[in-house]
Amino acid sequence: MAIERVGVVGFGAMGSGIAQVCASAGCSVTVREVDQAAIDRGWKGIDSSLARVVKAGRMAEDEAKAARARIGAATTFDAFADRDLVIEAVLEIADVKRKVFEELDRLCPPSTIFASNTSSLPIVDMAVTTKRPQRFAGLHFFNPAPVMPLVEVVQAVTTSDETVATLKAFVQRIGKVPVVSKDVAGFIVNRLLVPYMLDAIRVLEQGIASVEDIDTAVKNGLRHPMGPFELLDYTGLDIAYHVANVFFEEFKEPRMAPPPLLKRMVAAGRLGKKTGRGFYEWDDKGIKK
Numbered sequence: 001m002a003i004e005r006v007g008v009v010g011f012g013a014m015g016s017g018i019a020q021v022c023a024s025a026g027c028s029v030t031v032r033e034v035d036q037a038a039i040d041r042g043w044k045g046i047d048s049s050l051a052r053v054v055k056a057g058r059m060a061e062d063e064a065k066a067a068r069a070r071i072g073a074a075t076t077f078d079a080f081a082d083r084d085l086v087i088e089a090v091l092e093i094a095d096v097k098r099k100v101f102e103e104l105d106r107l108c109p110p111s112t113i114f115a116s117n118t119s120s121l122p123i124v125d126m127a128v129t130t131k132r133p134q135r136f137a138g139l140h141f142f143n144p145a146p147v148m149p150l151v152e153v154v155q156a157v158t159t160s161d162e163t164v165a166t167l168k169a170f171v172q173r174i175g176k177v178p179v180v181s182k183d184v185a186g187f188i189v190n191r192l193l194v195p196y197m198l199d200a201i202r203v204l205e206q207g208i209a210s211v212e213d214i215d216t217a218v219k220n221g222l223r224h225p226m227g228p229f230e231l232l233d234y235t236g237l238d239i240a241y242h243v244a245n246v247f248f249e250e251f252k253e254p255r256m257a258p259p260p261l262l263k264r265m266v267a268a269g270r271l272g273k274k275t276g277r278g279f280y281e282w283d284d285k286g287i288k289k
Contacts, residue, residue, distance in 0.1 A: 001113075002084075002169075003027070003084045003113070003166065004084060005082055006028070006029050006087065007029075009087070009090055010088065010089035010090040011041070011042030012038075013045065013143060014089040014141065014143060015031060015089035016042045016045040016046050016049070018141050020067065021141070021146055023070040023071045024063075024146075025174035026070070030071075030074060030079045030080060030083065032075065042073065046071065051064075080108055081107055084112060084113065085114075088101065088115070088117060092118060097116060098125070098126055101116075101126050105131055105132065110131070110135075112135070114130060115138060115167065117140055117141055119140055119239075120186060120190065120246045121246065122185070123138045123156040123159070133158035134159065135159075136156065137159045137163055138183065138187065139154070140154060140187060143235070150177050151171045151179075152181050153168055154182075154183055155182060185247050186246075200214055201228075201261055214229065215228065215230055229279040233280055233282070234272065235272070236271050237265055237270065238266050238271045240262060241262050244256060244258035
């Protein structure tokens with residue numbers, strides 16, 4: 001099955017990025033948001049991202065305009081009735097995602113493949129709310145989607161091999177690198193990344209080194225582009241806290257539990273770049289002070 005018509009539920013940072021990637025590869029894309037204000041914010045993100053791509057010389061201006069023209073937006077799910085693939089990119093809340101797929105299942109033909117962009121929630125829990133669990137998988141893009149090359153194709157116990165093969169081919173078609181993971185918390189990347197970031201917080205809690213020195217050590221000793229605290233601030237401390245709780249619930253390993261410092265920073269509203277303060281302070285342009 002060749003995927004040409006893509007639906008994306010959610011037009012936030014991830015949804016708009018996924019829509020841009022698919023449209024830039026020649027797919028017809030329809031996005032859905034809850035209201036026009038959310039759609040307008042999504043278009044602002046798309047326009048800003050495409051402008052950066054053109055400025056960097058990775059795409060001609062007429063190609064960027066053509067990609068944008070391939071994207072349509074709606075506030076209902078009816079627009080997804082002709083889609084080959086629908087990718088969900090809404091809030092990382094299980095009940096919200098399940099309700100999205102229950103609605104989609106009523107409107108989309110049986111041939112439509114469903115995929116969730118979740119970074120931590122079990123795929124099978126969403127798949128079984130539909131009548132097509134064999135055509136349901138995880139499709140985990142990384143932020144920012146137009147830049148990051150990797151996409152994790154997550155195979156639940158209900159996902160057919162044919163669906164996995166179709167999604168791998170689709171990921172390659174849109175210029176990304178697919179890897180296949182079993183349906184376990186964190187999949188591949190976050191299963192390795194989140195414990196590392198939690199360990200960095202524990203090193204700080206134990207007074208072994210400062211935030212700045214830990215980040216400097218990792219960047220220069222391990223050649224990572226960002227230190228763990230820069231990365232935590234970039235992705236959001238609330239996201240790390242949520243994922244750590246999901247991990248601990250699944251594995252029951254003390255190392256997976258969120259450290260007390262992380263819990264208290266989230267309670268204080270110090271969530272990173274998006275609030276202007278996390279482990280670092282950030283200005284309104286997202287530049288570290």
